[in-house]
Amino acid sequence: MKSHRLWLRLKDVLPLAEHAMACPAHRVTGAQTLAGAALRPALVWAGTPARDVLVSNGVPVWYGERGAPHAADAHTWRHTPTGRYGTAWRDGYDNAYLPLDAGAGQLPVIDMLRRARHTGRHWVTVDIDPTDGHLIRPEQVRVAEYRTDLIPPDGEWMAATVTSTAVAGGSYPALLPDGYTSNAGHQLPRFDRPTVEQMIADLDGVHANPDRTSDPMPGEYPHLRFTGHVLVVFDEHDDGEHVTYRETDRVHPDAEGRYPLGAHTWPWQLTA
Secondary structure (H helix, E strand, O other): OOOEEEEEEHHHHHHHHHHHHHOOEEOOOHHHHHHOOOOOOEEEEEEEOOEEEEEEOEEOOOEOOOOOEOEEEOOOEEEOOOOEEOOOOEOOEOEEEEEOOOOOOOOOHHHHHHHHOOOOOOEEEEEEOHHHOOEOOHHHEEEEOOOOOOOOOOOOEEEEEEEOHHHOOOEEEEEEEOOEEEOOOOOOOEEOHHHHHHHHHHHHHHHHOOOOOOOOOOOOOOEEEEEOOEEEEEEEEEOOOOEEEEEEEEEOOOOOOOEOOOOOOOOOEEOO
16 A cells, blocks of 8 residues: 545645644544544544545534534545546545644644744645554644645646636636546646736736726735746735735746646636
């Protein structure tokens, strides 16, 4: 069995970790029992053939809008011809226990996550390895400024044109993985720099909106800016008195100089 890397958004994971740390009690889970670990603030990985999530073991349980425990979903691929998902689930292995406040000779996971919020990290990776039993050690968790892998390394790419509500319906040429989408069913595009620069200009035009015929709501569309070779994504927040901008992602060019902007985070679709 090989180790499998989960990719999750820091904004989804950190609130769950803070919930586990703040709760006065913690529930016993099957993952903790199988790991033979002490009961303490922790996140629990649960996997199915189609989904990987992290949940808090804190009590009271944090429930979501639909009555299920609030969870952070991993962002992975789906192979459309076979319907297979890139999850860590293996037959007979579907949970593991991640203590947050313990670390032998290294920074506890909760401290790593808290620091990441202030250092431009937007992704969390968790390596799930069945050979480790059901315990996730601190060294199996990392924070990252940007995402690297989108699909399996042997995937092939094809040219296509995509659009998204995130870019106000504009259409842009891209390379797409042949036979793969995100686990949410969205396209996973990679754009060359001239295309991204056109996207920046188009979105700037939407935000400027000189004719006021389709004034966007605050935060409806992102702001994009290059800092050297790094593409930075900002969300706009308007409280009626002040407009502020919050960095939500960073996108580095890959080995071919292409930017996977919004891959696994925006609802990219093929143009009609």
